Amino acid sequence: MxxxxxxxxxxxxxxxxSTVDGFAVFAADTYGASDSxxxxxxxxxxxxxxxxxxxxxxxxxxxxxHTGGMLPEGADAVVMVETTQNTRPGEIEVMRALAVGxxxxxxxxxxxxxxxxxxxxxxxxxxxxxxxxxxxxxTIQVAARPRIAILSSGDEVVSPEQxxxxxxxxxxxxxxxxALVEKEGGSPVLxxxxxxxxxxxxxxxxxxxxxxxxxxxxxxxxxxxxxLTADVIxxxxxxxxxxxxxxxKPGKPTILGxxxxxxxxxxxxxxxxxxxxxxxFVVPVIHHLLGMxxxxxxxxISARLTLNLASQAGREDWMPVRLLSTAxxxxxxPIFYKSNLIFSLVRADGLVHIPADANGLAAGELVEVEIL
Amino acid sequence: MxxxxxxxxxxxxxxxxSTVDGFAVFAADTYGASDSxxxxxxxxxxxxxxxxxxxxxxxxxxxxxHTGGMLPEGADAVVMVETTQNTRPGEIEVMRALAVGxxxxxxxxxxxxxxxxxxxxxxxxxxxxxxxxxxxxxTIQVAARPRIAILSSGDEVVSPEQxxxxxxxxxxxxxxxxALVEKEGGSPVLxxxxxxxxxxxxxxxxxxxxxxxxxxxxxxxxxxxxxLTADVIxxxxxxxxxxxxxxxKPGKPTILGxxxxxxxxxxxxxxxxxxxxxxxFVVPVIHHLLGMxxxxxxxxISARLTLNLASQAGREDWMPVRLLSTAxxxxxxPIFYKSNLIFSLVRADGLVHIPADANGLAAGELVEVEIL
Numbered sequence: 001m002x003x004x005x006x007x008x009x010x011x012x013x014x015x016x017x018s019t020v021d022g023f024a025v026f027a028a029d030t031y032g033a034s035d036s037x038x039x040x041x042x043x044x045x046x047x048x049x050x051x052x053x054x055x056x057x058x059x060x061x062x063x064x065x066h067t068g069g070m071l072p073e074g075a076d077a078v079v080m081v082e083t084t085q086n087t088r089p090g091e092i093e094v095m096r097a098l099a100v101g102x103x104x105x106x107x108x109x110x111x112x113x114x115x116x117x118x119x120x121x122x123x124x125x126x127x128x129x130x131x132x133x134x135x136x137x138x139t140i141q142v143a144a145r146p147r148i149a150i151l152s153s154g155d156e157v158v159s160p161e162q163x164x165x166x167x168x169x170x171x172x173x174x175x176x177x178x179a180l181v182e183k184e185g186g187s188p189v190l191x192x193x194x195x196x197x198x199x200x201x202x203x204x205x206x207x208x209x210x211x212x213x214x215x216x217x218x219x220x221x222x223x224x225x226x227x228l229t230a231d232v233i234x235x236x237x238x239x240x241x242x243x244x245x246x247x248x249k250p251g252k253p254t255i256l257g258x259x260x261x262x263x264x265x266x267x268x269x270x271x272x273x274x275x276x277x278x279x280x281f282v283v284p285v286i287h288h289l290l291g292m293x294x295x296x297x298x299x300x301i302s303a304r305l306t307l308n309l310a311s312q313a314g315r316e317d318w319m320p321v322r323l324l325s326t327a328x329x330x331x332x333x334p335i336f337y338k339s340n341l342i343f344s345l346v347r348a349d350g351l352v353h354i355p356a357d358a359n360g361l362a363a364g365e366l367v368e369v370e371i372l
Numbered sequence: 373m374x375x376x377x378x379x380x381x382x383x384x385x386x387x388x389x390s391t392v393d394g395f396a397v398f399a400a401d402t403y404g405a406s407d408s409x410x411x412x413x414x415x416x417x418x419x420x421x422x423x424x425x426x427x428x429x430x431x432x433x434x435x436x437x438h439t440g441g442m443l444p445e446g447a448d449a450v451v452m453v454e455t456t457q458n459t460r461p462g463e464i465e466v467m468r469a470l471a472v473g474x475x476x477x478x479x480x481x482x483x484x485x486x487x488x489x490x491x492x493x494x495x496x497x498x499x500x501x502x503x504x505x506x507x508x509x510x511t512i513q514v515a516a517r518p519r520i521a522i523l524s525s526g527d528e529v530v531s532p533e534q535x536x537x538x539x540x541x542x543x544x545x546x547x548x549x550x551a552l553v554e555k556e557g558g559s560p561v562l563x564x565x566x567x568x569x570x571x572x573x574x575x576x577x578x579x580x581x582x583x584x585x586x587x588x589x590x591x592x593x594x595x596x597x598x599x600l601t602a603d604v605i606x607x608x609x610x611x612x613x614x615x616x617x618x619x620x621k622p623g624k625p626t627i628l629g630x631x632x633x634x635x636x637x638x639x640x641x642x643x644x645x646x647x648x649x650x651x652x653f654v655v656p657v658i659h660h661l662l663g664m665x666x667x668x669x670x671x672x673i674s675a676r677l678t679l680n681l682a683s684q685a686g687r688e689d690w691m692p693v694r695l696l697s698t699a700x701x702x703x704x705x706p707i708f709y710k711s712n713l714i715f716s717l718v719r720a721d722g723l724v725h726i727p728a729d730a731n732g733l734a735a736g737e738l739v740e741v742e743i744l
Contacts, residue, residue, distance in 0.1 A: 019712060051540075067641075125551070126555065126647060127548060128718055129548060129551040131714050133544050134715075136535070155421040156441075166386070167425075174505075176501060179501040299672070300673060301672060302740070340385070340477060341482040
């Protein structure tokens, strides 16, 4: 993510270049030329690649030039080799009339000197890297990855290295969220597993708020530990909890808060809910902290639903689907999941969004699948 | 990219868990229960999170249980707290009949022991990372990034650190291609700028073929240097050049070859053509070398064209577009480019594909924009 805009200190291209293999000419000399009435021009020389031509062109002269070659002084158009004939040594026939500037890149045509070519907040893709190389910009300033604290709470949760005893489950959310944060440009900072105990959680959130730019807490799955999370967020600074509960499935028990200018988000403990809600609420926080200059475009694929999907009106639903390639195009096959089962998402290629104002989607309907 | 499949050595979940906050019960005890005719059950205890319950359930008993809690011995359903009443201490009223297994995750419901949960060739997303954590798999074997050699040829090309003299241009392709290769899972190996001279090019390609898994050469932009590239590929091993020239715009002068089992691809020298063609021909080579188990799904966004786009029938066209957000949805605004101008792609959000059997696309038509 570019932090300071890049301004071109020189025009691109830096000189008039040919875009074809052919002959540099004066356009005016080709006036009226055609297959049946060609114009005859004398050869003044050949433009070597990578050098200033060591001659200039006079009227009724032409110079052999290759794609990317520098135009000799005087020339104002290039005729493609395919519309010429080389009948006598030192002479060519031009069989087509040319306009001034034809088959030429003008200096500054790609980039004018002094223009802002890459604004701040731009994600650097392969072409931006190429643009920087073209301008000779070898160093740039990029945004620091925002530090996103990840806390996992729950008395039943143990570290993945441990063998869970009956009643215990391994921590999944710390790792799915860390991978998501990393992919979206953040730097995940793991605070491990916190017991469902007020002072322990308070201390951990306090430390995370001091050390990081935003805090994500996956609550234990029971109602009492979710309430504990909300209580703790409420004490961590103004304004505290803004939203407790969202009408989204999966992910109802979501907590959105701001404490002393930093986002604090309580995610549901179920791995599927945590990941779906993190896409909706944590990813935009990361992009905002990065200074991204336009909203990220979520990658989607249009597909036809294989089944009817019911949904409560007034509730936003996200349904995991598998994409199937068929002769008629992509089909989206819903995966009926329970939000505790992380492998339902492993089987999924994407998510289908059922908006709050819909009662569901019909089989055969064209839907946009957001790629996971 | 996973190299060896992951097989579950234990079931997930490992024990029967509640999916709600409520009471563990015998389903048979709730038969016929309703708001007007509740069933009365005596409270046997509370299931602590993360532990085996220290009691078992007898008929006509219920146990307080939290989401994710382990079912006590005997219980075969969980009634949600919302459909119960706690009228007298030690007793609850159940106001709904339950089926066996209701609100319970059965052991192995997510993953059965011994099942292959992640096949080889799977790109590891956040949910696969989470699935591995859930299984306690702390180490896995991943595919080595294939080494992709990148050679830039052309007498007019200089390194980006240099100030180009008139007639010279900075090397762009080495850097756009390296960024693309890296993003798609390859490891780019840069061989720098090669002069348009047969022995120099031969030696460089020979070395690249020995050291890397595939070779990409961006030819100088003139016809003679493109022919030189094809000639050199032809001498590097059987079968040599397979295709010289493709009916794609931009990117006509593309060379596809295989030398001694390794792909050797000659890309056009123009930066826009090189990047468009690399997406079509180099990226699948990287994915194949990684052992990707399904074809990559290119991210697309549906948008309406703002202008008519003409195209020659029989030729495949790729048009860079900017995406504009409007009240009617996305619009795709074509960027009329010259293939030498890298900043035309910097301005683009995606590419629109005009298939070979079309004469063009009409303004207002819904097109799929492949995100760059």
